Amino acid sequence: MNWTLALPEILLAVSGLVILLACVIPKQDTSYGGSMAVIGSLLGAAVLVMMQDEGTAFSGQYIADPFGRFMKLLCLAGAAATLLLAIDFNEREKLARFEFPLLALFATTGMMVMISANDLMAVYIGLELLSLPLYVIAAFNRDSGRSAEAGLKYFVLGALASGLLLYGTTLVYGFAGSTNFDKLAEAFGPGQSVSAGVVVGLVFVIAGMAFKASAVPFHMWTPDVYEGAPTPVTAFFAAAPKVAAIALLVRVLTGPFADLSDQWQQVLLLISAASMLLGSFAAIGQRNIKRLMAYSSIGHVGYALMGLAVDTDVGVRGVLVYMAIYLVMNIGTFAVLVSMRRQGKSVELIDDLAGLGKTHPGTAMWMAVFMFSMAGVPPLAGFFGKLYVFLAAMQAGYLWLALIGVGTSVIGGYYYLRIIKVMYFDSTEQPLDAATPGVGLVMAGSGLFNVLFILWPAPLIGAAQLAVAALVG
Amino acid sequence: MNPGFPLLSLLTFLPLVGAAIILSVRGEEKVVAQNARWTALWTSIIVFLLSLALWFGFDKSSAEFQFTEEVDWLPDFGIGYHMGVDGISVLFVLLSTALTPLCILASWESIGTRVREYMISFLVLETMMVGMFCALDLVLFYVFFEGVLIPMFLIIGVWGGPRRVYAAMKFFLYTLAGSVLMLLAILWLWYNAGTTDIPELFAYEVPRAVQGLLFFAFLASFAVKVPMWPVHTWLPDAHVEAPTAGSVILAGVLLKMGAYGFLRFSVPLLPFASAEYAPLIFALSVVAVVYTSLVALAQQDMKKLIAYSSVAHMGIVTLGIFTFTPQGLSGAIFTMLAHGVVSGALFLCVGVVYDRVHSREIARYGGVAKVMPGYAVLFMLFTMASIGLPGTANFVGEFLVIIAAWKVNPWVAAGGASGMILGACYMLYLYRRVVFGKLEKPDLKVLADLSAREYVVFAPLVVLTIWMGIYPSSFLSFFEASVAALLARHEAALNVAKLAGM
Numbered sequence: 003m004n005w006t007l008a009l010p011e012i013l014l015a016v017s018g019l020v021i022l023l024a025c026v027i028p029k030q031d032t033s034y035g036g037s038m039a040v041i042g043s044l045l046g047a048a049v050l051v052m053m054q055d056e057g058t059a060f061s062g063q064y065i066a067d068p069f070g071r072f073m074k075l076l077c078l079a080g081a082a083a084t085l086l087l088a089i090d091f092n093e094r095e096k097l098a099r100f101e102f103p104l105l106a107l108f109a110t111t112g113m114m115v116m117i118s119a120n121d122l123m124a125v126y127i128g129l130e131l132l133s134l135p136l137y138v139i140a141a142f143n144r145d146s147g148r149s150a151e152a153g154l155k156y157f158v159l160g161a162l163a164s165g166l167l168l169y170g171t172t173l174v175y176g177f178a179g180s181t182n183f184d185k186l187a188e189a190f191g192p193g194q195s196v197s198a199g200v201v202v203g204l205v206f207v208i209a210g211m212a213f214k215a216s217a218v219p220f221h222m223w224t225p226d227v228y229e230g231a232p233t234p235v236t237a238f239f240a241a242a243p244k245v246a247a248i249a250l251l252v253r254v255l256t257g258p259f260a261d262l263s264d265q266w267q268q269v270l271l272l273i274s275a276a277s278m279l280l281g282s283f284a285a286i287g288q289r290n291i292k293r294l295m296a297y298s299s300i301g302h303v304g305y306a307l308m309g310l311a312v313d314t315d316v317g318v319r320g321v322l323v324y325m326a327i328y329l330v331m332n333i334g335t336f337a338v339l340v341s342m343r344r345q346g347k348s349v350e351l352i353d354d355l356a357g358l359g360k361t362h363p364g365t366a367m368w369m370a371v372f373m374f375s376m377a378g379v380p381p382l383a384g385f386f387g388k389l390y391v392f393l394a395a396m397q398a399g400y401l402w403l404a405l406i407g408v409g410t411s412v413i414g415g416y417y418y419l420r421i422i423k424v425m426y427f428d429s430t431e432q433p434l435d436a437a438t439p440g441v442g443l444v445m446a447g448s449g450l451f452n453v454l455f456i457l458w459p460a461p462l463i464g465a466a467q468l469a470v471a472a473l474v475g
Numbered sequence: 476m477n478p479g480f481p482l483l484s485l486l487t488f489l490p491l492v493g494a495a496i497i498l499s500v501r502g503e504e505k506v507v508a509q510n511a512r513w514t515a516l517w518t519s520i521i522v523f524l525l526s527l528a529l530w531f532g533f534d535k536s537s538a539e540f541q542f543t544e545e546v547d548w549l550p551d552f553g554i555g556y557h558m559g560v561d562g563i564s565v566l567f568v569l570l571s572t573a574l575t576p577l578c579i580l581a582s583w584e585s586i587g588t589r590v591r592e593y594m595i596s597f598l599v600l601e602t603m604m605v606g607m608f609c610a611l612d613l614v615l616f617y618v619f620f621e622g623v624l625i626p627m628f629l630i631i632g633v634w635g636g637p638r639r640v641y642a643a644m645k646f647f648l649y650t651l652a653g654s655v656l657m658l659l660a661i662l663w664l665w666y667n668a669g670t671t672d673i674p675e676l677f678a679y680e681v682p683r684a685v686q687g688l689l690f691f692a693f694l695a696s697f698a699v700k701v702p703m704w705p706v707h708t709w710l711p712d713a714h715v716e717a718p719t720a721g722s723v724i725l726a727g728v729l730l731k732m733g734a735y736g737f738l739r740f741s742v743p744l745l746p747f748a749s750a751e752y753a754p755l756i757f758a759l760s761v762v763a764v765v766y767t768s769l770v771a772l773a774q775q776d777m778k779k780l781i782a783y784s785s786v787a788h789m790g791i792v793t794l795g796i797f798t799f800t801p802q803g804l805s806g807a808i809f810t811m812l813a814h815g816v817v818s819g820a821l822f823l824c825v826g827v828v829y830d831r832v833h834s835r836e837i838a839r840y841g842g843v844a845k846v847m848p849g850y851a852v853l854f855m856l857f858t859m860a861s862i863g864l865p866g867t868a869n870f871v872g873e874f875l876v877i878i879a880a881w882k883v884n885p886w887v888a889a890g891g892a893s894g895m896i897l898g899a900c901y902m903l904y905l906y907r908r909v910v911f912g913k914l915e916k917p918d919l920k921v922l923a924d925l926s927a928r929e930y931v932v933f934a935p936l937v938v939l940t941i942w943m944g945i946y947p948s949s950f951l952s953f954f955e956a957s958v959a960a961l962l963a964r965h966e967a968a969l970n971v972a973k974l975a976g977m
Contacts, residue, residue: 359589359592359633360589363592374625377651379621379622379624379625379651380617380618380619380621380622381618381619381622385618385621389614389658389662392658392659392662393662393665393666396659396662396663396666397662397666401659404659404662405659408655408656408658408659409655411655412648412651412652412655415647415648415651416644416648419628419644419647419648422628422629422632423632423640423643423644426629426632426633427632427633427639427640427643456618459548459549460548460549460550460551463549463551463552464551467551
């Protein structure tokens, strides 16, 4: 058995247990050390991912390929960056407990399992390993009613989604006789007739995964959970798990179900269009910036899924590029949100950003970069993300989808501009506190990525190309 | 200039270096502001001096792209970093580099808050403008075309007048909404032609069936930018609220981007659709000329009046482009350049009295000539130029366009010419109310005439206005070859189709 292929996941799981023990035993606060150890093991896992061979392991349950590598590196980077943001915030909000980084670590392990899954059973295990820690950290601020509500809501709806996924899996297994991706691909291959049961199962599977990606119509939990959870937790939610969920959708739909594209394509087209529309319209009226980011993330998932929905290589490559850029924009934006506090107390209304351009020009400048980038204004990175998915949609002949895409990006432009307007055009009596150096570093890093992406787009595009080649083969 | 020297890239990105220097300056606010002003001024002057190499080094007899540079950017996609200028674009690059230092000088005292950010915005804006006129790759073009929005949005929104937020949002969203449709057209061309290189695209024949759709997609973007009636409504708002220098750049360069887009893309790439929909453009242009001139007559606000006059002048430009005659195209390009200089100067004229009285209301003034004789003379010159008095810049361009329009359709020519008459009405009416009349208001009696700095700002504009009026061929000669080549290609494309149809 070729278990060494799964070394990154094994490393994460084992180091999780070790860190848990090491943090439980001492009497004093171990949250800082815990966080650092977790970030360390995430980086270690990233190194292992890069050194990983290709192949399958655990009787075909696990697969390591360039696609997985690309997505796993995104997830690990996203998780590590958001943990970095959390350290300082949690200390100030008296939330500094070592369980937070540890739960994030286990969730990340779940994402990696999900991305590398080559079997519907492995998908389910990965998804649950991801979900259970997320339910807990959503309610991490246990003294806050809103945080507890967020956790409970997420749990109830998440359990439903898991149920849907599991039900879909059993249907597929019942009608196709296997859960292994390679065998399923054979069973649904060209010339094979497909029973209605499989199609129903497939739709359930898509629904379960769309929930994790918070795509319309399975997005209902997103605004409440994003608003209720502590800001670093929201940052974590918006970054890595979303990438993992999209990765899973891509892997499942272009892998075992590739030949059923007639069946799933309409579903995906609808999900993509509806997500873009809802994401842009519903965000207009928001006053809470975390809620706004929730709708914005729904919209972004819509754009990313546009690439998958058109079912071409170029489209899938667009998805990968989009998610990579989305991740960086998002981390940068949340770095700004985490740093939003007045006299030591964290605030989260859009109006609280008033006058930021005057009081903290650096933070405001980066936030403006992220907002323009999310709105898709060139020359920033966000524009290129959109460019590749729109290109795919046009190429595949889905002009209407591209039209919805550009239309909603103009509407989206309005609410991103509103944030810039508040920062630069309005003035304030009570300035926000300055961002701490660590948070500032994350801001500057992702800001520079957004600004400079235009100079060297080739490496990212090339990596995405390689990943897609492995997937579509 | 020896071949291989990346002059255009230098012109494009040197302002960013200046911006980076300004960004790195720390210290007391006053010191930083003064540093920012001088750094921005020197950067833009150096860029202008370098750009003079285009004036002297450009081969006027050739219609080819010159000073070209090519670097791989995304070879897998057929997108390259390709820069170059031909006769159509070269003078716009010079216009941009010439207006920027004047704008910075004009904002020397009137911008007192956040000077550092203001100067950075202006330098970034210069990068985007120059880059847009030099770009020879569709994606690169789009990046610069849209990139202009970011600094301009901030300039209007942060340093603008009382309704600046509304104006800035309207400006941004209007333009963005138009541009995204163009983006779809670009994507279509990209995957059907397999390249985004503009000279290569000229050789690609767009199927007739889709030309109409692509034409309207481009039109959506360029019509907003020009702006053409009925999508011009963002312009008066943006102009009125923008700070003086912002208005100058907006009228001087940004409005030209739309018309430049027609010349660079719509006409050469989509010959059939351009010919087919020319009557539509004529109609919109004539409406723009007559309607906005009438609206200008009724304005109470000086800046708004000049803004509406800009729409009318740009109507003449679009009229000229779609006549597809050498006179029409040359006239259109010439009008664009002349309007860039003259309307820029007019906005500066408004800025001069605004800085002193802090009102743009026409009724607030009267009899200014008695206390500001120098100002009155300059304002007179630019008023006459705007009307199109022979011997000033605007006359040549508008005259050529109307000749060309006459050949196509006398009614269209009559519509265009009525713009010149109405122009005389509203401009003289404005001039009379502001400069002449009784000097009654007490605060106007103590106004100081132009300062040395202001004379320095106006001097080059005066020279250009008269030079372009008296000896236009030193400008016309730049684009004659390119215009001829453009028209030859356009006719050839139409003829091929005619032969095939027989």
